[in-house]
Amino acid sequence: MQLTLEFGGGLELLCDSVKVHNVSVDMPKGAEKLIMKDLLGWVRTNLIKERPEMFMKGDTVRPGVLVLVNDCDWELSGQLDTTLEEKDVVVFISTLHGG
Amino acid sequence: MLRVFRNEGRKGNDRVRKLKWKKARRRSRRRPGPACAVSAIRKGPLSKDLKPYSRECFYEVFEEEIHQVIVENQLFKPRERVAIGASGGKDSTVLAYVLSELNRRHNYGLDLFLLSVDEGITGYRDDSLETVKRNEIQYGLPLKIVSYKDLYGWTMDEIVKMIGLKNNCTFCGVFRRQALDRGAALLKVDKVATGHNADDIAETVLLNILRGDIARLSRCTSIVTGEDGPIPRCKPFKYTYEKEIVMYAYFKRLDYFSTECIYSPNAYRGFAREFIKDLERIRPRAILDIIQSGEDFRISTFTKMPEQGTCERCGYISSQKWCKACVLLEGLNRGLPKLGIGRSRGPNNDHKKGTKETNGAKSIESKQCGTLDF
Incomplete structure (x- = not known):
């Protein structure tokens, strides 16, 4: 599945300072859909190069990281259970840096 | 509202x-x-x-709520000159944008300025100041930069070289406070508006409780502070969630700088910050409730409160003989950077004990903290 992932607010520093990543993510084995929970695991393994604790806490993003799926707050779409579709855009922005 | x-x-x-x-x-x-x-x-x-808002509706609600806060608390008067404390970060960038927008829309009649402090931190502040310089052009607001080097004779880089990475945030914090006031005096503004948001204030309430700093606890929730001082400060974002500010900046594609200070890890504040973010996830209102708790604290009548006076050396507001910046600066200039750190050292206490001032005060490097009179 082709997805566009964007990191901002300082999170890009965790993945070689690249803000926008066009990626191809496989569905988990035996599953019919890809949900945010799967994507977070994938990002942590494949994109985050340093200090993963700045991005995740437990099985979800660290509190203070804003997540938008197609420019919609993921708190509206079910957070970890949000279903992703082909060509979706997922944005992660840290609110924790500077002021 | x-x-x-x-x-x-x-x-x-x-x-x-x-x-x-x-x-x-x-x-x-x-x-x-x-x-x-x-x-x-x-x-x-x-x-x-x-309930969900569309992007356009969100902008409107966000901006109008800040307008309400400004009006209800009478933060500004017509024809006032107002400096926006601008660091290039998300809060001050959004503040500059929203204030100039509201100023136009609701005819506040304000003269707005951007005021930045250059702490002299290579690889951090020099980059964020570039953002502020772009904002100057984007929003058409005149910019004034005051530097630690000019005011105190030291950059943060030089200070860290001397004192190391312990207590450096104390120096920076004390110096920044005064630098903003002195910059504001140079601009001849009536008020300074800062980008402190609800999350920041909740954090400060907790920190002041953890430190037992009752004087600051009672002050830190006020939307306007320093009304008795030379230049009052106000916080139009007092009730605005950090999340909303970041979302607004993202959707509006505002140009802001988001890197952690290279000297920063202010660990104690960091813990408070994370704790608040954890609470917010479970119950977003917690942030506003902490602020309310801070507001509603009553200080017992027998708690001794520090008296506000002026610094004997530079004339800045101070509850001690010398203001904190002068004490810290004295330490730096005499090569005793621990002066003023902690509770039992420093010239203020020396004075009390009646011990003599050392005469190192007039060394070549010695420069009073700032050169402006109030």
Whole structure:
């Protein structure tokens, strides 16, 4: 599945300072859909190069990281259970840096 | 606006409120963004604010709520000169943008300026100041930069070289406070507006409790401070969630700088910050409730409060003989950087004990903290 992932607010520093990543993510084995929970695991393994604790806490993003799926707050779409579709855009922005 | 909401919330039964909250959440999950394809969420203090807003509606609600806060608290008067404390970060960038927008829309009649402090931190402040310089052009607001080097004779880089990475944030914090005031005096403004948001203030309430700093605890929740001083400061974002500010900046594609200070790890504040973010996830209102708790604290009449006076050396407001900046600067200039750190050292205490001032005060490097009179 082709997805566009964007990191901002300082999170890009965790993945070689690249803000926008066009990626191809496989569905988990035996599953019919890809949900945010799967994507977070994938990002942590494949994109985050340093200090993963700045991005995740437990099985979800660290509190203070804003997540938008197609420019919609993921708190509206079910957070970890949000279903992703082909060509979706997922944005992660840290609110924790500077002021 | 928010005041009213909060009071209603307090009157209501807690359990009922929780149920309302849950219901609203479920509702909003079922119908993400009903009218518009793209939606942002607005996590306000009341359940009605949990409904999804479209991007355009979100802008409007966000801006108008800040307008309400400004009007209800009478933060500005017509024809005032107002400096916006601008660091290039998200809060001050959004503040500069929203204030100039509201100033136009509602005819505040304000003369707005950007005021930045250059601490002299290579690889951090020099980059963020570039952002502020772009904002100067983008928003058409005149910019004034005051530097630690000019005011105190030291950059933070030089200070860190001397004192290391312990206590450096104390120096920076004390110096920045005064630098903003001195810059504001140079601009001849009537007020300084800062980008402190609800999350920041909740954090400060907790920190002041943890430090037992009752004087600051009672001050830190005020939307206007320093009214008795030379230049009052106000916080138009006092009731604005950090999340909303970041979302606004993202959707509006505002140009801001987001790197952690290279000397920063202010670990203690960091813990408070994370704790608040954890609370917010479980119950967003917690942030506003902490602020309210801070506001409602009553200080017992027999708690000794420091008296405000002026610094004998530079004339800045101070509760001691010398202001903190002068004490710290004295330490730097005499090569005793621990002066003024902790509770039992420093010239203020020396004075009390009647010990003699050392005469190193007039060394070549010695420069009073700032050269402006108030």
